[in-house]
Amino acid sequence: MIGYVGKTGDLDCNIVCRSENRKYYFGEGTYYATENSEGTDSVFLFTDEEMIYRKKFEVGIEVAMLLDDGTTFLLDDEQNLRVYDITGKQIKKNETGISADVVDMNKERIIVYGTDDNGEQYLESYICAEHSLTKNKIPDIEFIDDEGEENIIYGEEAAVEITATGIIVTYPNQKHIFFSPDGRLNEEKTS
Numbered sequence: 795m796i797g798y799v800g801k802t803g804d805l806d807c808n809i810v811c812r813s814e815n816r817k818y819y820f821g822e823g824t825y826y827a828t829e830n831s832e833g834t835d836s837v838f839l840f841t842d843e844e845m846i847y848r849k850k851f852e853v854g855i856e857v858a859m860l861l862d863d864g865t866t867f868l869l870d871d872e873q874n875l876r877v878y879d880i881t882g883k884q885i886k887k888n889e890t891g892i893s894a895d896v897v898d899m900n901k902e903r904i905i906v907y908g909t910d911d912n913g914e915q916y917l918e919s920y921i922c923a924e925h926s927l928t929k930n931k932i933p934d935i936e937f938i939d940d941e942g943e944e945n946i947i948y949g950e951e952a953a954v955e956i957t958a959t960g961i962i963v964t965y966p967n968q969k970h971i972f973f974s975p976d977g978r979l980n981e982e983k984t985s
């Protein structure tokens with residue numbers, strides 16, 4: 795989408811997400827102050843009628859979510875969770891430290907599952923209302939195989955399934971670890 799922003803310049807913008815009430819749009823792209831100026835990588839919040847804010851933003855966006863009040867949650871390409879209010883003020887920035895394989899966002903929480911620089915698997919849960927981040931390492935598990943030998947399954951071999959009632963991590967031997975919807979380990983259900 796290419797838009798004219800009146801006296802303040804032009805922008806070449808990709809819409810990343812829209813609020814459920816269809817009032818707000820959040821996008822990333824390039825802002826041009828004048829026709830011949832060099833562009834500035836930016837993010838934008840706007841409605842059908844007006845630009846609410848634009849911010850210089852030099853990293854890409856992996857995934858974003860926009861609430862009906864104009865609050866934006868995003869995971870950038872450097873694996874930082876960021877929250878902006880309707881004015882563009884950054885409310886929170888959390889470094890996840892993992893390369894996301896799975897990201898699930900809703901109004902209550904953001905789940906990020908992936909690998910850190912050491913090859914370890916992590917499940918991180920960001921609670922939107924509290925602006926709190928919980929980080930859990932997916933453990934390696936030891937077991938006795940069919941031949942009576944001690945063996946190990948690494949956390950990176952596990953698969954994650956995110957449901958409305960929680961998060962299920964399943965290892966290839968069908969052992970499960972359960973996390974509550976807020977990302978906390980549920981010791982009672984782990985099998």
